Amino acid sequence: MSAAPASVAGGEARVRSWDRAVDRALRGWGGVVYAFLYLPILVVVIYAFNDSRHVANWERFGLRWWGEAWRDESIRKALLLSLWTAASNAGVAVVLGTAAALGLRNVRRRTRTAYDAFMYMALIVPEIVIAIGSLLFFATFAPQLLGPPAIVITHAVFNTSVVTLIVRARLAGMDRSLEEASADLGAGRWGTFRRVTLPQLFPAILAGGLLAFTFSFDDVVLSTFVTGAGSSTLPLRVFSELRFGLTPLANVVATFMLTITLTAIVTAQVLLRRSAGRAGASGPVAGGAVEVTR
Amino acid sequence: MTTGRGQTVREPRGLILPAWGYYLVFFVAPLVVILAFAFAHREGFFDITFGFYTENLERLWDPVYLKIYTNTLVLALEGTLLCLLVGFPFAYWLGTRVRTHKTLLLLLVIVPFWTSILIRTYAWALILAPSGFLSSFLQDLRLIANPLHLLGTDRAVLVGIVYDYLPLMVFPLYVSIERMDRRLVEASRDLGVGRWGTFRRVTLPLVLPGIMTGCLLVFVPMTGEYVVPSILGGGLRGLFGPVAADQFLEALNYPFGAAMSLVMVVFLLGVIFLYLRVLGRQAEQNLGAAL
Numbered sequence: 032m033s034a035a036p037a038s039v040a041g042g043e044a045r046v047r048s049w050d051r052a053v054d055r056a057l058r059g060w061g062g063v064v065y066a067f068l069y070l071p072i073l074v075v076v077i078y079a080f081n082d083s084r085h086v087a088n089w090e091r092f093g094l095r096w097w098g099e100a101w102r103d104e105s106i107r108k109a110l111l112l113s114l115w116t117a118a119s120n121a122g123v124a125v126v127l128g129t130a131a132a133l134g135l136r137n138v139r140r141r142t143r144t145a146y147d148a149f150m151y152m153a154l155i156v157p158e159i160v161i162a163i164g165s166l167l168f169f170a171t172f173a174p175q176l177l178g179p180p181a182i183v184i185t186h187a188v189f190n191t192s193v194v195t196l197i198v199r200a201r202l203a204g205m206d207r208s209l210e211e212a213s214a215d216l217g218a219g220r221w222g223t224f225r226r227v228t229l230p231q232l233f234p235a236i237l238a239g240g241l242l243a244f245t246f247s248f249d250d251v252v253l254s255t256f257v258t259g260a261g262s263s264t265l266p267l268r269v270f271s272e273l274r275f276g277l278t279p280l281a282n283v284v285a286t287f288m289l290t291i292t293l294t295a296i297v298t299a300q301v302l303l304r305r306s307a308g309r310a311g312a313s314g315p316v317a318g319g320a321v322e323v324t325r
Numbered sequence: 326m327t328t329g330r331g332q333t334v335r336e337p338r339g340l341i342l343p344a345w346g347y348y349l350v351f352f353v354a355p356l357v358v359i360l361a362f363a364f365a366h367r368e369g370f371f372d373i374t375f376g377f378y379t380e381n382l383e384r385l386w387d388p389v390y391l392k393i394y395t396n397t398l399v400l401a402l403e404g405t406l407l408c409l410l411v412g413f414p415f416a417y418w419l420g421t422r423v424r425t426h427k428t429l430l431l432l433l434v435i436v437p438f439w440t441s442i443l444i445r446t447y448a449w450a451l452i453l454a455p456s457g458f459l460s461s462f463l464q465d466l467r468l469i470a471n472p473l474h475l476l477g478t479d480r481a482v483l484v485g486i487v488y489d490y491l492p493l494m495v496f497p498l499y500v501s502i503e504r505m506d507r508r509l510v511e512a513s514r515d516l517g518v519g520r521w522g523t524f525r526r527v528t529l530p531l532v533l534p535g536i537m538t539g540c541l542l543v544f545v546p547m548t549g550e551y552v553v554p555s556i557l558g559g560g561l562r563g564l565f566g567p568v569a570a571d572q573f574l575e576a577l578n579y580p581f582g583a584a585m586s587l588v589m590v591v592f593l594l595g596v597i598f599l600y601l602r603v604l605g606r607q608a609e610q611n612l613g614a615a616l
Contacts, residue, residue, distance in 0.1 A: 159551045
């Protein structure tokens with residue numbers, strides 16, 4: 032081992048410089064990926080403030096197309112429809128998802144595994160398949176529901192899973208001693224739930240509701256299939272416009288949708304951080320309570 | 326009722342029933358209805374007789390439709406591979422090198438996932454259009470003489486799906502890399518195994534469940550993608566999503582559209598089953614962490 036200390040030192044230096052090169056390359060790649068994720072979105076936002084009649088030719092900064100969008104009554108109607116269907120879907124998903132998460136705390140392992148299969152399948156199955164199935168289902172059994180009610184119902188399938196995941200992650204990270212204390216002090220099941228459990232869960236429930244709202248507010252595929260004649264949500268409006276070509280109006284509507292969505296996501300994230308639901312690692316669908324448990 | 330200390334409050338188990346029922350009625354039943362329609366017989370436009378007719382499934386053997394399925398699978402595989410190539414070094418960096426602002430950096434990966442796929446796809450239409458951002462930029466630099474004709478091609482669709490689904494790939498990778506026992510890697514290096522050998526024989530097997538989960542999560546939606554080919558694919562409609570959609574929105578041939586979807590569902594169930602078989606108990610944990 033003592034044969035050639037100099038060359039060992041030289042080897043180590045080589046290893047270290049190689050390590051540094053790898054570090055730099057990885058960091059550089061990180062930057063490239065973030066640019067890849069965000070630059071396209073930035074392009075849409077910038078072009079929304081383009082006063083040119085042609086969508087891709089930059090002329091000058093201006094709000095001309097914002098005015099046009101606002102004066103377009105069909106866009107205003109689509110926005111209203113989107114807002115209320117998204118909110119109703121969030122309501123349904125929050126009630127079903129929260130209840131399920133609470134119930135899941137106490138079921139046997141096998142029941143939970145069986146339930147999870149449905150929950151994960153609802154998240155994984157391609158949207159278009161659920162959309163096609165829902166169209167056939169409603170057209171066969173309840174054609175009168177096609178349109179806004181069917182939009183609310185189908186969106187809530189995916190979102191019930193989302194809310195369940197988020198609330199369950201929060202429940203897993205929650206200290207149960209407060210609930211135990213409440214029960215020991217003689218509060219009933221309902222009293223304990225209302226005054227101890229629910230307040231602790233509230234941020235997660237609200238975050239779940241916001242993410243459910245976001246998903247529905249942005250959805251194209253499910254809505255395309257189950258929307259009846261004469262009702263069009265905002266994304267459907269943009270989608271149909273895009274198929275005839277790019278228009279400056281689409282940039283404006285897209286940017287407006289982005290603003291609403293981003294506000295909802297960031298609020299949801301803040302709520303989830305504050306509630307510090309550290310246990311139960313979960314990824315983007317569950318709102319990214321990503322602190323990994325070991 | 327005991328009054329001993331440490332008694333736990335138990336919500337009724339029945340609380341899972343409403344959601345379970347909801348899944349059965351609005352998720353499972355629609356899938357069953359697809360099955361019923363796939364075997365139905367159509368006379369004229371809307372005169373549908375249920376039964377056990379195989380005409381719709383037989384029509385799928387037509388080379389036109391076989392081609393659509395192969396196109397779709399090839400595109401989804403290419404998209405999955407590209408997501409992995411882009412996402413792995415990125416997730417590796419996040420999981421092993423980043424120490425400060427990690428929460429923020431992860432949040433920045435989640436935000437695009439929750440942003441409208443329509444708008445994110447539309448952004449690429451703006452960029453890739455012949456008069457668009459990329460084309461004029463490259464022309465200004467005099468790198469190309471004529472406008473780019475990328476919009477409306479399969480390449481554009483590939484860029485779009487990779488862009489849209491990348492966050493779903495990054496997360497499972499990140500989680501498995503972060504959880505990996507780094508001491509094993511160090512031990513391998515100390516024992517004189519080279520950098521590449523260590524990566525191939527220690528790191529890779531350790532993060533393989535994450536890789537499989539990521540591939541599953543992006544491959545499955547890519548096979549059914551509808552929005553991206555509709556916007557970036559222009560007139561070319563040789564993919565499962567748009568063609569199946571057309572059966573319902575344009576051609577109004579519900580039974581045939583149902584048969585197309587049925588084949589896709591069976592195939593994807595096979596993929597998911599394979600994933601569960603290979604990963605076994607790790608699957609639940611991995612999916613839970615990744616979703």
